[in-house]
Amino acid sequence: MFPLKDAEMGAFTFFASALPHDVCGSNGLPLTPNSIKILGRFQILKTITHPRLCQYVDISRGKHERLVVVAEHCERSLEDLLRERKPVSCSTVLCIAFEVLQGLQYMNKHGIVHRALSPHNILLDRKGHIKLAKFGLYHMTAHGDDVDFPIGYPSYLAPEVIAQGIFKTTDHMPSKKPLPSGPKSDVWSLGIILFELCVGRKLFQSLDISERLKFLLTLDCVDDTLIVLAEEHGCLDIIKELPETVIDLLNKCLTFHPSKRPTPDQLMKDKVFSEVSPLYTPFTKPASLFSSSLRCADLTLPEDISQLCKDINNDYLAERSIEEVYYLWCLAGGDLEKELVNKEIIRSKPPICTLPNFLFEDGESFGQGRDRSSLLDDTTVTLSLCQLRNRLKDVGGEAFYPLLEDDNNELSAAATLPLIIREKDTEYQLNRIILFDRLLKAYPYKKNQIWKEARVDIPPLMRGLTWAALLGVEGAIHAKYDAIDKDTPIPTDRQIEVDIPRCHQYDELLSSPEGHAKFRRVLKAWVVSHPDLVYWQGLDSLCAPFLYLNFNNEALAYACMSAFIPKYLYNFFLKDNSHVIQEYLTVFSQMIAFHDPELSNHLNEIGFIPDLYAIPWFLTMFTHVFPLHKIFHLWDTLLLGNSSFPFCIGVAILQQLRDRLLANGFNECILLFSDLPEIDIERCVRESINLFCWTPKSATYRQHAQPPKPSSDSSGGRSSAPYFSAECPDPPKTDLSRESIPLNDLKSEVSPRISAEDLIDLCELTVTGHFKTPSKKTKSSKPKLLVVDIRNSEDFIRGHISGSINIPFSAAFTAEGELTQGPYTAMLQNFKGKVIVIVGHVAKHTAEFAAHLVKMKYPRICILDGGINKIKPTGLLTIPSPQI
Template sequence: MRPLRDAQLGAFTFFASALPHDVCGSNGLPLTPNSIKILGRFQLLKTITHPRLCQYVDISRGKHAKHHSPERVLQIAYEALEGLEFMNKHGMVHRALNAQNVLMDGKGKVKLAKFGLYYMTDHGADVDFPIGYPSYLAPEVIAQGSVHPRDPSQGENPLPSGPKTDVWSLGVLLFELCAGRRLLQNIEISERLKFIITLGCIDDIVTVLAEEHGCLDAIRCVYVFDACSKSLTFHSVLPSRPTPAELLVDPVFEGVSCLYAPFQQPVGLFSSSLRCAHLELPEDISQLCKGQSEYLGERAIDEVYHLWCLAGGDLEKELTNKEIIQSKPPVCTLPNFLLEDGESFGQGRDRSFLLDDTTVTLSLCQLKNRLKDVAGEAYYPLLEDEQSSLSQSNSSNELSCTVMLPLIIRERDTEYQLIRIILFDRLLKAYPYKKNLVWKEARVDIPPLIRGLAWAALLGVEGDIQAKYDSIDKDTPIPTDRQIEVDIPRCHQYDELLSSPQGHRKFRRVLKAWVVSHPDLVYWQVTHIHTVLWSIDNSHVIQEYLTVFSQMIAFHDPELSNHLNEIGFIPDLYAIPWFLTMFTHVFPLHKIFHLWDTLLLGNSSFPFCIGVAILQQLRDRLLANGFNECILLFSDLPEIDIERCVRESINLFCWTPKSATYRQHAQPPKAQGDASTNGFGKTANYYSSDYQDMPKTDLSREPLELSDLKAEVSPRISAEDLIDLCELSVGGQTKRSKASKPKILAVDIRSIEDFGRGHISGSISIPYSTAFSPDGELVQCPATGTLQSFRGRVIVVITDCLKHCFATHLVKVNYPRVTTLDGGINKMKPTGLLTVPSPQI
């Protein structure tokens, strides 16, 4: 993205055509407003970057000449043609060229403005005004008249303008530069057009230019105007003039083209080309920052605009202050009635709905004042520095406090976002070599402006992903097309981009590319929300997932689990859309973004913890209600504090032994980076890695039949989990320091005799036969007192027969974090880690 440098942010506005309120489309749904259509098409304009084009940064949907030398004219012509050719490669034409839309940057280079107006309005179909300026429109455009492109009463719609239309407009501009605007400004459009068309011979051109420039310069001007005359040719109805691409190789530009290097698209983050191939360091490194007192000018234009909005910038307010947008009371907008006798009543056409060509320059003073305390070093953070990136600012104390504030406040803090954006920008430019630092900083937060690229880095995306996507056939009809077509208009249609036709189109192509790339998977609809499931016969996959989730509820909140099981409110009734859509069925998009920022940092077990955290926010209401009330509660889920949900799910995640969520039908893992980065910081340590990723050994969990898995209320953990959690080493000695507190208690429920023959070091003996009274209460004894003192820690039940229900009984009396050792004591015997007590003397 190009830096701001000496450029300025500008804004202009126009009104989209209104649609009738009582008309629906063929699908029975209300018609999409034209303003939404325009917003969707605009997204492509943000991606187009070229030295000859002004950069588009955002669109907001509101509620309502001088003479030049021949050499300079050649340069202007060549630079303008470069911009037009680049637009044509992207399937666009300008159609609104005039003297005000050909701008010059600080170096005198051409930049074409408002080049996306014709494209984003669907060739003028979505607005009430014509696109273009009559004085510069090509004859074939004027010949079509003012027929609206989508007016069914006009019969066949006119064809959209092509690249040659812009060449005519450019030719008129060049003629004005050569001859001066005085020559044509007082001539009516029809006479002006006739005058230009009749300039067909060199003698006439020489005469006109000689009158303007004098005889000495007339011959030189002819060669310049030769490019103009090629564009100002008109034959019958169809133009025979060349395209911008053809003009660029015209001999008239031989002396100019050598001054310009061919444009190369900037290499993106995900590409097969080296991003640093064009970089050259000066001999004196100190020259890099020399004279750069305006640090904000080195930032990308879209970044500056984002910060401008955070600092209080308001596009609609700026345009209103300049009286470009004027609100009127409803009584002043009554329609005009025309009677048979020609007499009219009411208002005439509101000219505010026509195009106002004024461009308002947006002041950066407020933004600069907001960032005045940010030191210059903050714009160039050192990635190898162990200190926090926030310490680079003069107001580091304030920023250090900001990082402790709620996420929604941090995302609106201008100075904080500047620091975070700069840091992530540098880390992503060093991706994948700084992948670990991306993970580290993502655990703090992810700047919304860079969220897309940050997610791609967290997902391990590498290589030319755009080329891979382009190579997938997304056009050939497939059986799922109909279902996708029905589902997309139901998906988050409150969002302006997703509800636009372009949003639908892109969404459809992404889904179709996924389905085509995974022929072993199938697309299903789930409660009006689409999803792609793991396999065609996936009922066993879903049932295993829901069973493990049910065990996670019992592990973390046994009281809630007991209540939900008693009333029959099982996860099958509410949780399927949660996991199949990764909670997009539950939350609006602005909450989903924050949730996924964390979701991508966890392993495949983390969604279980999010589900438990949601239930715990609704805990009091769930415990107080029966089955019917719970069904109604989940049919319209109450407001969920997403930041609290994320915070609590991380805590649950860090307390969950990794083998407790083992699923034999889990999706095969993809290779990730350093496992140490794949978690939530120091508190996650052991729990951060995914059990599905680990190589299987004799101490790993064994797969269970689904019926056996459903019969167990609490989860199992593997022998290797137990060894790590107990911090055992060979010889049965522990590695734990005296100051540390164990997070686990091993409870051996075998008989006293079996316990004496060998047991886990540090475990306690509570024989199952003496543990519970006939009414199910835990019998009080020294051993159960120890168990009570460890309440809240991970309890691992060890037995020689997994048919025992000791763990189930503990859950029923509301003991949290209860697990069972997979394989029982027999799994531990070959390890040599069992302890035999010394005989008493």
């Protein structure tokens, strides 16, 4: 996106053709409205950026198939030059022609043809340079198929376009379908416009439309189109006085037969522009964030660095991209429909005026005439930025150029407000957008700072690139994606075709044919590039957030999905994934018991196990459960956590439904989850983080999780991140890590196991030499957990963990299952709510002891994996001093 600079934003509106309501497609589903089709095709236009083209910004869909398009706009156009009724100088004509051709050439490289070229669509910026407007109308309407008006203006249409007539592809048999207009039709339109500039007036003003079209078609019989046009309009003397280069240019543009007419690319290389072309520097598109090209390759600095610091007009907002300015304009109260109503482009009608015609027996008719609102009114309304500038008047210049190395940057007061309010705050979003824009431009060098800022929040406008950075996407992603065969049929194609029309189709973008095609390519690319994995239903839902945020960058959507799945869904898409799913659900059950034993007990008693409701949650990472706007907020935090964070989200969801679940039986719970009630996502995220911070890392250990990446730090492979931190990675395996156990043994245990190294960390032990020894605690320090040693008292005296209490298993519980009263019963009660680790040397006994505590509604109960024997080699067991 280019900076806004001196340009403005404009909006124009039109209607798509209405479809019959009682007709379905070949798949049995209702036909996609034409406005949705146009909206999908429009998106690619936002990526076509060139100095000679007006930048497309946004499109919105209103009632009755109305569409409003927002694009860069300039107040002046060639129409203003023609109103002066003076011939334009030949040098200016050549410059105008060359700049128009630059825009046409760039459009053609992207498969776009203007078709609506006219003086009022060729704009002039404040420096007098050309910008082509409405160049995407022909493309977004499928060459005019999806609207009820013709694309183009009769006076400027090429003869072959006129001869073809107005048609819709649907009105013709496939064998007789006329070809859409090509680049050469724009060259003819340019020739007519240049002719008008040379003679200083418009052509065909004395003829009605039908006579103009007939006259243009008769030019087939003449040898010199230029002379005939000049004679017809009485300006032969002016034409004869033009330089040979201009005559040559007009003759080439106004060649009647398209086979002999040059394309914009060919015309630009013609000798007629030999003196003009050296005045222009060829346009090169800046390298994208994820590419093999150097982003700083074309960076140039002025000889005098002080020139960079000069304040010319202090209009910092104009230095931001037009996309950012429009986004902030909307936040500041901008309303497209209101702007168009104020300019009387949109007019409301009383209901009586919308009644259809009806006929009396004598043939007399009453009712409305033809509704001309379906025709194109190509008036562009300039969007005023006064309200936005007034809103940002107190924002200082330093906010537009934040210092990234300054760790003391304080967030505004809005940072303490709820997320939904922060996302609507204009000043706050301005600060966040600018900060993230600068950090992302420094990616991957500033990856850690991106991570740090993302923990505060992620501005919606920057979410797509920020997610890619959090997932560690790097390299030439486009080359990799392009190299994947997405065309050859594969067995999965049928299932993909069935799933896509059911995936988040409430969203206009994803429900468009363009969205379906992109879905198909990205999903197929993933299946083809992962031959060891298979397509499971739900993969389409998993793809949806990435595709929505990177709709015009399929390679990035694919790269993000390819990085996301191994991190959070490792081996979930194996052909036989039952063992992976079962282990995941078992760990989730243990997490419920760990954080909410009362709820766990109830759900187990009524038989409402996670297998009945949680598989779609985790297989799609909640994208099958929540709409996209909730998924964005949920994944903003999910991407900061490791592979265990989804368990905490699942528990947080259950806790929001806790009262209803506890009050209901099996059948009612099934009905409750068949149509999940409204979930407060912000509360869910907040509680998930709290649950995550209370969960020891190894409590969510899974044998089938992604193996940890080798660490190059000097801490023996241990992560240097804080113990309870949403940014900590999955720890690498050590001698004190958890060991794998058979799935049946895991299912038999109600409470999770934790590793010896987690226990050591939780006991606040410090490293001396190879092992860890107890640290000196201050009087004010409080233990983070309680260790309950269930061995007999003799074994306990021979060596135990410092600070642990001894409750022998053999005498711990009464026949009724109640905890035996003893000297440590009160201490156990005092630690209720904190992490309690059960330690023994018989795994069966520790599991039973933990299960009893869970039955008694003790939360945060876990078992030391490997028992006391795991701690013995460390030398950390304490032997009490003999009593004197």
